[in-house]
Structures are given as structure tokens and as C-alpha cells.
Amino acid sequence: MTTVIGAGDRSDARRNRARVLSAAGEAFAERGFDVPLGDIARRAGVGAGTVYRHFPTKHALVEAVFSQQLGELVASGERRMARSAPTDAFFGFLTDIIGTARSRATVCDIMSADASWPRPVLTATVARLHQLLAVLLQAAQQAGGVRPEIGPDDVVALTVGCAAMTAARHDHAAGLRLVRLTLDGLRPSAPGVTEGRSFRDTRGPYPAPACEQCGAALTLRPTGRPPRYCGAACRQRAHRRRPAS
Structure with a gap:
């Protein structure tokens, strides 16, 4: 006899999957990769079989958690692009990435520790993130809100540095202030320290x-x-x- 899967069963499966991903993200952030899948199942309020049915290995679960976190960033960037002016959308997206970096730090470290994992889902999500970033950057540059010589790789490196800077600061507000000062360097401005000019003391030489x-x-x-x-x-x-x- 063929078992027919109804819409209710599919919605239950989606809810269980979402609960497992949420619980896993919290557990990995608190305890790292060594947290047992059974503990994640209990936190999610489902049976261990439900976890294994959706994610046969812990590697698959970690990849799904990270992919979901990045997917949420992509969704926020797309909303900003649809609702805000190009420059506001670009800088708002960068602050979203930097502001939520701490919540992704542990899962990111787990993924970075072993580059041999098969990660097709995560690879696709990262590609979407980079594509959106490039689109937002180009739109902001065309609107005159970002320096024309800046490239997507520059922006990625800058956001990584800003995320590390905020993680090192105990004062969250002070960290955000430094981030905003740093991001302001992407805006068009008069020639300054980024133009490669040498620095000279215009007051003249000091006495020997x-x-x-x-x-x-x-x-x-x-x-x-x-x-x-x-x-x-x-x-x-x-x-x-x-x-x-």
C-alpha cells in the first residue's frame, strides 16, 4: 500500500526542521561541535529520529545551520534593496552582516576548521550573498554614495575586519561607533590617507x-x-x- 503524504504532514516536517535548526544554532554557539545530536533533539522538543531523518550527519546539520544564517542575511539585503535608496541599502546590509557576525562565529569556526566537508548547500548560499553584495555595491556607486574604486573583495575584507573589531570590544556601542567610522571610509571624500601620498610635517623641522x-x-x-x-x-x-x- 502506498503511503500518501498530506499537506499537514509536510507542514509538520517543515516546522520540525526549523525547530531543529534553531536549537542546533543555539547549541553549537554554546558548546561547539561536540554537542551530541541527542541534546539538540531534546532542546528542539523532537525525537532523535526526527533529527537524523532531516540531517543524517552532524556535518550536514552544521552546514544547514550556517546556510540558514547566511540565507537570512540575503533575505534582509533583498528587503533593503527593495525598500531603501541604493546607498542606504548598501550600508544597511553591511551593518546587518557585521552586527550579526557574533551569533555566527562558532558555526563559522567549525566550518572553517575542516575544508574537506562536502557543502553544496552552503556554497550556493555564499554565492547568493556575494552576488547580492556586488549588486548593492554597484547600485550605491552609481548613485554616488560609494567610492568608485572599491570592489566587492574590498568590501568583504572590510566587513570581516569590522566584525573582528566589534567582537574584541566589550562595549557594544563603542564597537558600532568604530564600525560606522570605518564604513565612512567607503564614501566619496577629498583625497586623504587612502591616496598613497606621503605624510609631511607642514610646521617645519623640529629643532635638533x-x-x-x-x-x-x-x-x-x-x-x-x-x-x-x-x-x-x-x-x-x-x-x-x-x-x-
Whole structure:
């Protein structure tokens, strides 16, 4: 006899899968890759068989969790693109990526620790994320909101650095302020530090240091303490003139 799967059964399966993914994301964030699948099943309120039916291996579960997290980012970026001006959508998407990076850190580390995993689902999601980022960047540049020489790889590297910067800060608000200052560097501006020009002191040269005893010019060394005397004779003379303690 053929078993017919009804719409109710399919909706139950989708709900169970979503519950497992949510529970797994929390468990991996708290305990890393070593958390047993049985613990994840109990957290999700389903049987272990339900977990194995959807995800036959823990590797498949980790990949699905990370893919879902990135997929949620893609969805947020698409919403921003549909509702906001190009420049606002681009910078809003970057702040979404950076602001949620901490919640993905453990799963990302698990995936990065072993590059041999077959990960077709995750690969496809990452490709969608990069494609959306490129589209948002191009639209913002055409609107005049982002410097024209910036490329997608530059943006990816910058967001990774900003995520690491916020993770290192205990003060979340201060971290976000630094992120905004950093992202402002992507906006068109007058030539500055990114133009490769050398830095010069427009106030003119500093006066050369002089020996404290004889006034002779001193040569500054690249390391160590700044010199105070031109030689041993002046150093000894200075020591003799010190008052006895």
C-alpha cells in the first residue's frame, strides 16, 4: 500500500526542521561541535529520529545551520534593496552582516576548521550573498554614495575586519561607533590617507636635540631612549654635578 503524504504532514516536517535548526544554532554557539545530536533533539522538543531523518550527519546539520544564517542575511539585503535608496541599502546590509557576525562565529569556526566537508548547500548560499553584495555595491556607486574604486573583495575584507573589531570590544556601542567610522571610509571624500601620498610635517623641522652639558647637537637613534649627552665626558660631568643624596 502506498503511503500518501498530506499537506499537514509536510507542514509538520517543515516546522520540525526549523525547530531543529534553531536549537542546533543555539547549541553549537554554546558548546561547539561536540554537542551530541541527542541534546539538540531534546532542546528542539523532537525525537532523535526526527533529527537524523532531516540531517543524517552532524556535518550536514552544521552546514544547514550556517546556510540558514547566511540565507537570512540575503533575505534582509533583498528587503533593503527593495525598500531603501541604493546607498542606504548598501550600508544597511553591511551593518546587518557585521552586527550579526557574533551569533555566527562558532558555526563559522567549525566550518572553517575542516575544508574537506562536502557543502553544496552552503556554497550556493555564499554565492547568493556575494552576488547580492556586488549588486548593492554597484547600485550605491552609481548613485554616488560609494567610492568608485572599491570592489566587492574590498568590501568583504572590510566587513570581516569590522566584525573582528566589534567582537574584541566589550562595549557594544563603542564597537558600532568604530564600525560606522570605518564604513565612512567607503564614501566619496577629498583625497586623504587612502591616496598613497606621503605624510609631511607642514610646521617645519623640529629643532635638533642638544647635549645638556655642552649644547652640541645630538644624533637621534632609531631605538632606545633619546640621548641626553654627546659623550662619556659630558655624562660624567653631569653625574659629578648632581647633589649628593
